[in-house]
Amino acid sequence: MFERQDISEMAGYVPGAQPDGPVVAKLNTNENPFPPAPAVIAALRVIEADALRRYPDPMARGFRQAAAALHGVTPEHVIATNGGDELLRLAFTTFLEPGGVVGIAEPGYSLYPVLAAIHGCRLCSVPLAADWAPAAGIADAWNAAGARLGLLVNPQAPSGRLDPVAVLAEVARGFRGVLLVDEAYVDFVDPVLGHDSLSLVRTLPNVLLLRTMSKGYSLAGLRFAYGVGAPDLIAPMLTKTKDSYNVDAVSQRLAETALRHRDHAAAGWALVRDERARLARELGARGFDCLASQTNFLLTTVPGLAAGGAQALYRGLSARGVFVRWFDQERLRDRLRITIGTPAENDALLSAIDELMRPA
Amino acid sequence: MFERQDISEMAGYVPGAQPDGPVVAKLNTNENPFPPAPAVIAALRVIEADALRRYPDPMARGFRQAAAALHGVTPEHVIATNGGDELLRLAFTTFLEPGGVVGIAEPGYSLYPVLAAIHGCRLCSVPLAADWAPAAGIADAWNAAGARLGLLVNPQAPSGRLDPVAVLAEVARGFRGVLLVDEAYVDFVDPVLGHDSLSLVRTLPNVLLLRTMSKGYSLAGLRFAYGVGAPDLIAPMLTKTKDSYNVDAVSQRLAETALRHRDHAAAGWALVRDERARLARELGARGFDCLASQTNFLLTTVPGLAAGGAQALYRGLSARGVFVRWFDQERLRDRLRITIGTPAENDALLSAIDELMRPA
Numbered sequence: 001m002f003e004r005q006d007i008s009e010m011a012g013y014v015p016g017a018q019p020d021g022p023v024v025a026k027l028n029t030n031e032n033p034f035p036p037a038p039a040v041i042a043a044l045r046v047i048e049a050d051a052l053r054r055y056p057d058p059m060a061r062g063f064r065q066a067a068a069a070l071h072g073v074t075p076e077h078v079i080a081t082n083g084g085d086e087l088l089r090l091a092f093t094t095f096l097e098p099g100g101v102v103g104i105a106e107p108g109y110s111l112y113p114v115l116a117a118i119h120g121c122r123l124c125s126v127p128l129a130a131d132w133a134p135a136a137g138i139a140d141a142w143n144a145a146g147a148r149l150g151l152l153v154n155p156q157a158p159s160g161r162l163d164p165v166a167v168l169a170e171v172a173r174g175f176r177g178v179l180l181v182d183e184a185y186v187d188f189v190d191p192v193l194g195h196d197s198l199s200l201v202r203t204l205p206n207v208l209l210l211r212t213m214s215k216g217y218s219l220a221g222l223r224f225a226y227g228v229g230a231p232d233l234i235a236p237m238l239t240k241t242k243d244s245y246n247v248d249a250v251s252q253r254l255a256e257t258a259l260r261h262r263d264h265a266a267a268g269w270a271l272v273r274d275e276r277a278r279l280a281r282e283l284g285a286r287g288f289d290c291l292a293s294q295t296n297f298l299l300t301t302v303p304g305l306a307a308g309g310a311q312a313l314y315r316g317l318s319a320r321g322v323f324v325r326w327f328d329q330e331r332l333r334d335r336l337r338i339t340i341g342t343p344a345e346n347d348a349l350l351s352a353i354d355e356l357m358r359p360a
Numbered sequence: 361m362f363e364r365q366d367i368s369e370m371a372g373y374v375p376g377a378q379p380d381g382p383v384v385a386k387l388n389t390n391e392n393p394f395p396p397a398p399a400v401i402a403a404l405r406v407i408e409a410d411a412l413r414r415y416p417d418p419m420a421r422g423f424r425q426a427a428a429a430l431h432g433v434t435p436e437h438v439i440a441t442n443g444g445d446e447l448l449r450l451a452f453t454t455f456l457e458p459g460g461v462v463g464i465a466e467p468g469y470s471l472y473p474v475l476a477a478i479h480g481c482r483l484c485s486v487p488l489a490a491d492w493a494p495a496a497g498i499a500d501a502w503n504a505a506g507a508r509l510g511l512l513v514n515p516q517a518p519s520g521r522l523d524p525v526a527v528l529a530e531v532a533r534g535f536r537g538v539l540l541v542d543e544a545y546v547d548f549v550d551p552v553l554g555h556d557s558l559s560l561v562r563t564l565p566n567v568l569l570l571r572t573m574s575k576g577y578s579l580a581g582l583r584f585a586y587g588v589g590a591p592d593l594i595a596p597m598l599t600k601t602k603d604s605y606n607v608d609a610v611s612q613r614l615a616e617t618a619l620r621h622r623d624h625a626a627a628g629w630a631l632v633r634d635e636r637a638r639l640a641r642e643l644g645a646r647g648f649d650c651l652a653s654q655t656n657f658l659l660t661t662v663p664g665l666a667a668g669g670a671q672a673l674y675r676g677l678s679a680r681g682v683f684v685r686w687f688d689q690e691r692l693r694d695r696l697r698i699t700i701g702t703p704a705e706n707d708a709l710l711s712a713i714d715e716l717m718r719p720a
Contacts, residue, residue, distance in 0.1 A: 002593060015605070031415065047404060049396055050398050053582055075396060097480075174419060220415045222412055223606075236363040250582065250610050
């Protein structure tokens with residue numbers, strides 16, 4: 001055995017299954033149900049051989065300028081990364097000493113404890129409150145443990161709950177380390193809420209936002225995300241800890257195009273919100289209890305009628321080609337996480353549930 | 361300041377400049393001068409919107425099967441990575457404890473000391489022999505320092521020298537850690553030499569080969585490389601330490617296509633070898649001394665005639681739009697590293713040298 005002892009002993013992250021068999025509705029990995037903007041496909045079609053042959057811009061300047069313009073910051077506030085995973089990893093590498101402490105809230109994104117194990121970091125995990133809000137005093141708990149990096153997902157995964165900017169600002173102000181807010185799902189927040197997380201970056205030195213093109217822009221296959229934060233947070237990642245050429249030429253071009261055609265994506269977000277409301281209503285009518293969600297998924301309890309509970313329903317749905325996510329984890333075992341699909345996919349889910357829950 | 365003290369104090373890696381001004385010949389970053397196979401471009405043109413929308417295969421199975429078939433190993437011997445940088449980083453993360461020791465030979469790839477700094481590792485650097493061969497006893501020196509990972513480039517950068525498989529096998533057998541052989545340039549080795557590094561993987565448990573699509577397959581813009589080694593070396597990187605979805609869907613598809621159309625690339629390798637021989641002859645006729653190279657670049661001394669030496673010539677060439685690489689480093693200050701270009705680019709280089717070295 002050549003690998004580190006702790007790597008040998010740890011369990012790896014398990015991504016949502018990519019089913020091999022027939023798929024009726026794939027609602028398990030929170031992909032956007034609608035295609036990316038036609039302009040993105042058009043940009044792909046005209047990529048020239050030389051863009052493949054040459055090294056890409058190691059600084060992704062075109063994309064960073066577009067993102068800066070969109071968010072009202074400078075390119076020095078932005079770093080482009082090979083998916084959100086890379087930004088999370090860079091935050092660990094850059095802000096945490098080996099053996100350091102990272103603060104999280106649980107239930108949260110199941111990748112975080114895996115990243116901590118890889119980096120030999122200890123976790124300071126603070127349970128979410130009963131209503132799924134970050135616990136009062138979470139910053140104090142992280143500080144007391146000596147955490148230099150704290151991770152919150154907002155809107156949350158897997159609950160779907162949106163914490164207001166004021167709550168995040170309070171955590172950031174109380175926390176002595178860097179607060180990374182994983183906003184993978186922020187594009188699906190209802191605009192009427194006026195949720196403006198960029199204000200955190202403009203006013204606080206220790207907030208790093210994670211945005212991704214995977215969900216909102218229907219580009220999960222491309223692996224492209226970005227971080228927004230104070231230039232002092234961005235610079236060491238951009239010039240020191242990231243791989244030299246971390247994002248490829250094709251992805252840079254397509255991600256920039258997607259951002260410049262945000263209106264197309266935004267029309268899809270509205271459709272997702274409509275379907276989210278409809279699916280929650282339909283599930284509610286069947287005795288499921290859905291948490292209020294500002295994401296493209298619902299976390300829902302499974303009514304007592306379903307024999308075997310959530311896990312049995314998850315298996316029954318899988319057998320019918322309808323894939324959702326079940327977590328063998330505290331507070332989640334009686335629930336399913338269901339990605340919002342197209343109207344047809346959501347109908348297929350409801351039909352499969354009706355079949356499975358029909359009295360024998 | 362939120363970043364780690366040692367990150368704050370370290371210098372980042374400096375990639376070869378991507379010139380902004382007019383370019384006559386870009387011979388500074390070892391890109392392949394010839395375009396990728398037409399089949400690769402054709403594969404790019406037909407990528408469907410759904411391949412962008414969905415998460416990619418986290419295990420890159422199609423590519424790994426193609427690489428395994430090419431090299432006579434199993435897919436379990438192969439990991440696909442986001443450029444060679446990622447495999448190097450994964451080797452640090454997987455095989456070295458924080459604060460551990462990594463063995464290198466110098467002069468070598470200037471990224472290695474940077475990676476060591478990022479990971480808080482100490483270097484055990486063993487100077488290359490006078491003829492640029494790895495020093496006799498390098499494995500003993502690494503063992504004595506407690507190194508668990510050793511890095512060699514072969515064919516070497518920046519010298520261009522090819523070390524025979526027998527030499528590498530001896531180092532690997534004597535070394536108690538993992539020997540990573542960075543074969544970024546191996547495609548340019550003359551086939552008459554019968555260099556078969558895969559035999560190392562078939563016979564030794566601790567050899568990890570790094571291959572890249574960047575150079576040999578003209579796909580530097582794509583960021584796609586792979587590692588080949590015993591399954592026990594590959595598994596912890598594949599299932600634990602790599603980012604979950606580390607290579608995107610477009611790159612997977614194109615890299616697999618490139619590998620399946622290796623004949624196109626191989627025709628280019630032959631042309632590069634022809635130009636390598638011609639350029640070495642032409643430079644030799646001008647008083648430059650080129651080391652024998654099995655790569656797509658030449659490391660050459662600059663004759664005394666050139667006022668100011670290699671650095672002045674580097675600057676003079678840059679001013680004329682001819683970009684080569686100069687390293688401010690022991691054994692390299694009197695030399696230039698010149699990528700083999702197209703015949704026209706190489707002619708442009710020679711003309712610019714003739715102009716700059718003409719007696720005033």
